[in-house]
Amino acid sequence: MTVLLAHDLLWGLTPEHLPADAPAWVIEAMGEGHPVVVRRALTAADQIAVGVRGRLREQRYATLMAVTAIQRRVRPEELCHVESDRDWPALQALAQLRPLLDDCGLSWGVSGSAGFELASGVEALHQHSDLDLILRTAQPLGRVQALELLKQLDAAICPVDLQLQTPNGAVALREWAGSAQRVLLKSASGVRLVMDPWQALEQAA
Known part of the structure; x- marks a missing residue:
């Protein structure tokens, strides 16, 4: 995959990939197959920093996604x-x-x-x-x-x-x-x- 850039949308993050303390709305969004957005942050080479969007404006959640989990990308x-x-x-x-x-x-x-x-x-x-x-x-x-x-x-x-x-x-x-x-x-x-x-x-x- 080519270089991932901030604002790219990625599919493939599932509830199973989330930390144990992830909020319920994050688990719901990932369970429904929503994409996550690439954000700017330093990570290990095999991970990408992403953000999850919820239905409400204040529902924003930062996490990491394994590069191998990426199924689709939209720039x-x-x-x-x-x-x-x-x-x-x-x-x-x-x-x-x-x-x-x-x-x-x-x-x-x-x-x-x-x-x-x-x-x-x-x-x-x-x-x-x-x-x-x-x-x-x-x-x-x-x-x-x-x-x-x-x-x-x-x-x-x-x-x-x-x-x-x-x-x-x-x-x-x-x-x-x-x-x-x-x-x-x-x-x-x-x-x-x-x-x-x-x-x-x-x-x-």
Whole structure:
């Protein structure tokens, strides 16, 4: 299997794989065959850090999954053009923004509740859900360009949270488009403030 990345959805984790103290809702979700989402954390080579989503917003559970247990993988990029018969604002915003993102010249994907629902068919969205997106930015994205993109996203029908996926971790487009000198970079080794997310060695003073 190719390298697993944050926000990938994986199938194959079962109740038998869970720790003995796992909450009942986690056991139920895995018993129903729901996918888990890859999260950023350092693990042994034969394991992957994942998160379980419950029906409620506060139901999030971090655990580990054996790489050998993975039966299926769906990347956020595979969900860009998946259609749904549900009509929540987040899905309306996705349809509205799809041409813009397709034309931006970079690989993008759907994550969060929208990605989970589009990939699994498990209802996760509601009237007030944001639309979570990722943008693969292997090369630096200028802050002026980031601001222009943010303005277009902010015109959508619902709030849009886009994360720039750099080789060193993720940074929120909204932060990178802002005026703060340092921005929050999320990586497998933790969270830190940096001046340039594409130059990961810079640490907060």
